[in-house]
Amino acid sequence: MSFQKLGLIPPLLHAIDDLGYENPTLIQNRAIPLVLAKSDLFATAQTGTGKTAAFGLPILQKLRKVDTHNRILKAVILSPTRELSIQIFEDLKNFSKYMEIELAVLVGGKDIMSQQRTLKEGVEIAIATPGRFLEHTEQGLDVKNVEILVLDEADRMLDMGFAKDIRKIHPLLPKKHQTLLFSATYSDKVRKLSKLVLQKPAFIETSKKNSTVDTINQIAYKVDTARKAELLAYLIGSRNFEQVLVFTKTKASANELFEELPKDGLSCGLIHGDIPQAKRLKTLAQFKEMKIRVLIATDIASRGLDIEELPYVINYELPAVAEDYVHRVGRTGRAGRDGEAISLIDIYEKFDIKDIERVIGQKIPQDVVEGFEPDPNIRRKDVDEVKLKSEHKKVEKKERSYNKNIPRSTKSRNAKKRKTTKRDSK
Numbered sequence: 282m283s284f285q286k287l288g289l290i291p292p293l294l295h296a297i298d299d300l301g302y303e304n305p306t307l308i309q310n311r312a313i314p315l316v317l318a319k320s321d322l323f324a325t326a327q328t329g330t331g332k333t334a335a336f337g338l339p340i341l342q343k344l345r346k347v348d349t350h351n352r353i354l355k356a357v358i359l360s361p362t363r364e365l366s367i368q369i370f371e372d373l374k375n376f377s378k379y380m381e382i383e384l385a386v387l388v389g390g391k392d393i394m395s396q397q398r399t400l401k402e403g404v405e406i407a408i409a410t411p412g413r414f415l416e417h418t419e420q421g422l423d424v425k426n427v428e429i430l431v432l433d434e435a436d437r438m439l440d441m442g443f444a445k446d447i448r449k450i451h452p453l454l455p456k457k458h459q460t461l462l463f464s465a466t467y468s469d470k471v472r473k474l475s476k477l478v479l480q481k482p483a484f485i486e487t488s489k490k491n492s493t494v495d496t497i498n499q500i501a502y503k504v505d506t507a508r509k510a511e512l513l514a515y516l517i518g519s520r521n522f523e524q525v526l527v528f529t530k531t532k533a534s535a536n537e538l539f540e541e542l543p544k545d546g547l548s549c550g551l552i553h554g555d556i557p558q559a560k561r562l563k564t565l566a567q568f569k570e571m572k573i574r575v576l577i578a579t580d581i582a583s584r585g586l587d588i589e590e591l592p593y594v595i596n597y598e599l600p601a602v603a604e605d606y607v608h609r610v611g612r613t614g615r616a617g618r619d620g621e622a623i624s625l626i627d628i629y630e631k632f633d634i635k636d637i638e639r640v641i642g643q644k645i646p647q648d649v650v651e652g653f654e655p656d657p658n659i660r661r662k663d664v665d666e667v668k669l670k671s672e673h674k675k676v677e678k679k680e681r682s683y684n685k686n687i688p689r690s691t692k693s694r695n696a697k698k699r700k701t702t703k704r705d706s707k
């Protein structure tokens with residue numbers, strides 16, 4: 282099926298052509314006709330499947346007739362993070378470059394007054410995080426003509442505590458409007474929300490429940506906690522990864538890595554909740570332009586990162602929530618391209634990886650890297666702690682943090698050298 286056959290209008294076809302999209306992805310093939318036909322939609326689609334165009338193109342087509350003297354807000358797209366909202370805004374700007382539609386992005390952390398000025402000048406589409414959108418409605422934003430509501434990454438919005446805001450926004454909209462709900466996972470919370478906001482929806486499932494993208498090669502390397510940073514630097518260096526996204530579980534370990542990796546000559550960027558938005562966007566741009574080699578990110582901050590042809594994702598630490606694994610590795614192998622997701626797992630993550638395997642319904646092959654084999658002595662001692670933890674759930678989190686008990690002098694500074702270095706504990 283071509284974009285033309287999906288019934289898209291010439292200004293959109295030109296814009297798609299400029300972007301170099303040749304054929305619609307699966308979700309686009311299925312969603313575009315349904316959205317054009319005014320159906321409510323429940324789609325399970327992960328990032329990287331082309332879902333932004335799947336809702337963006339038909340929405341733009343439906344709103345194509347614009348009164349430039351009297352612009353009316355007709356579509357609202359809610360997403361969990363500032364980055365994702367900005368990414369959607371940029372995508373829609375590209376798709377609508379031959380149209381007269383105006384868009385606004387309304388996200389927290391940015392000046393609300395300037396957003397209000399943009400709204401006053403008139404827009405047809407608002408792309409927003411739920412909290413900031415609610416603020417605008419409380420300050421008088423007129424939503425009574427909204428025809429389409431999109432809840433993008435709905436599962437993530439719920440995980441981030443936006444359920445309340447969405448429940449407040451929903452009744453403000455006209456009774457009759459079209460709602461499109463996209464979610465990477467199909468959790469009970471999402472199902473509940475869908476019952477509230479959707480009417481007789483069409484269902485699209487583009488992948489198995491919570492399954493990871495097929496084109497991604499997944500591997501987990503077993504390693505001792507204290508040697509994770511070394512192994513990370515070694516893998517990046519020895520395998521010549523030129524652009525790699527590294528996930529940590531906490532801001533603290535992201536900060537530590539950000540200090541550590543440059544000592545191995547690796548240029549790094551850092552994205553987490555404490556980094557100001559402007560800095561995050563600058564870092565992301567530098568990463569995209571390959572001015573920095575490694576982007577270190579936490580889960581929440583990484584949502585919405587759109588990086589084309591990203592070949593490698595490394596889980597320096599497994600995520601706290603198993604479903605986040607799907608989101609993380611969705612950053613690679615995007616839109617049908619090959620990708621590789623590497624997880625570095627220590628003894629403490631032995632059980633976490635099993636949770637992830639249950640969620641994705643696949644086994645993740647495990648291996649060791651020569652020279653980084655886990656120390657069996659450490660293993661036995663730690664297994665007891667892990668067992669204790671799962672029984673009593675009270676092993677201190679701090680103990681799990683990276684490299685905490687290793688004296689700095691034992692850390693090698695050279696990844697190549699590290700491979701032959703004897704274990705720190707010996």
Ligand code: AMP
Pocket residue numbers: 301302303304305306309327328329330331332333334587588589615616
């Ligand atoms: P998304 O899932 O919307 O974040 O899209 C993932 C990536 O795929 C983005 O970089 C898009 O620009 C790209 N993309 C979306 N649709 C297509 C398509 N039909 N052909 C090629 N690339 C696409």
